Amino acid sequence: MDLKGKKVLVTGSEGFIGSHLTEKLVELGADVTALVQYNSFNNWGWIDTFDKNIINSIKVVTGDIREYDGMKRIIKGQEVVFHLAALIAIPYSYLSPMAYIRTNVEGTTNILEACREYDVQKVVHTSTSETYGTALYVPIDENHPMQGQSPYSASKIGADKIAESFYKSFNLPVATIRPFNTYGPRQSARAVIPTIISQILAGKTEIKLGSLTPTRDFNYVKDTAEAFIKVAESDRTIGKVINAGSNYEISIGDTVKKIIEIIGKDVKIICDDERIRPENSEVNRLWADNTKIKELTYWAPKYSLEDGLNETIEWIKRNMEYFKADIYNV
Known part of the structure; x- marks a missing residue:
């Protein structure tokens, strides 16, 4: 079509x-x-x-x-x-x-x-x-x-x-x-990647996150x-x-390290109990098999995680007025 x-x-x-x-x-x-x-x-x-x-x-x-x-x-x-x-x-x-x-x-x-x-x-x-x-x-x-x-x-x-x-x-x-x-430009600060980026760009030396061990694609x-x-x-x-999905798995903790490295600021990670899901509700591992979409549509991701993070960071820098880094919004 x-x-x-x-x-x-x-x-x-x-x-x-x-x-x-x-x-x-x-x-x-x-x-x-x-x-x-x-x-x-x-x-x-x-x-x-x-x-x-x-x-x-x-x-x-x-x-x-x-x-x-x-x-x-x-x-x-x-x-x-x-x-x-x-x-x-x-x-x-x-x-x-x-x-x-x-x-x-x-x-x-x-x-x-x-x-x-x-x-x-x-x-x-x-x-x-x-x-x-x-x-x-x-x-x-x-x-x-x-x-x-x-x-x-x-x-x-x-x-x-x-x-x-x-x-x-x-x-x-x-x-x-x-x-x-x-992830990317326009995502709510409720999500993990803009949460990390917006807190660092707001000048926080300590950033609050939930669990760092789950993996995501x-x-x-x-x-x-x-x-x-x-x-x-x-x-x-x-x-x-x-x-x-990208068919690439990375932990939240390693994602934080990548973002810190790109921005170039030294910050400390604080585990905030308010941001942790109930024990049996946390999704601990996600890693996509994208074989089917490739076979049916010939789609494949073009952006590496590093390229996407760089674009996202630059967008958030220009649009910090949309982010309330001091507030955890459920």
Whole structure:
């Protein structure tokens, strides 16, 4: 499928990955509608920071994926839907698990049902590597068991299974992309890499983190956005779950060392109990097998971790006003 000229909707377009994907779709010549969550301030999230030429090239609509009639109205006439809107903060899911069910499971059901009603040609549903839980074997392929180790991951497992059911029950042309740990410009300071960088750039000599031993498979956001595009373009991805990861494993502790080395400041790491997950909820190891996405779409990451970190650090330097280094935001 060639996305040029296609009527494309992006839910969660104002967010971290969604904003990068929206920009990429405009570059490809898609006719983009960007759904942002309704708010009384008329705030469009990261879309507000776009170049004016890009803003003028998209149609921004407001709504809430938890509201079915609104989603029907927005999805009518769309040919491709990228569904990224979700609650994603793991710590907050411990405080308000029902909000995650309503948004991630019920909201996803609303999107899929509207796509079915209006015969959308392709739906790309967003999963997460958190659905796997701590690796039972590595690298993690798409056949790895799913483990609900947090209310967030459980809600995303539910959403993934709803997407699977719409393909199997109604033949909805849906593909599920499962990104591993995406990082880069515009990511919330709630996430580990911008937390590290923003605290150091704020002049902290001691930075607060959670556990340093878990490993992650970090993927630069521009590579992740490209993976979404490739999954949408390929007919071979319909009905499939597809990992998007770097196939490179690194511990949080070693990631901190890399960032400290790049920035060139001497800091001390403090383990903050507030940032540590409950013992049985911590995902201790993530390492993606990306064989399937390479075979189906010919996608492969272009950015090394070092290159991605350098770009991220430079972006945060220019945008420190978005970060509150003294506050831990769940």
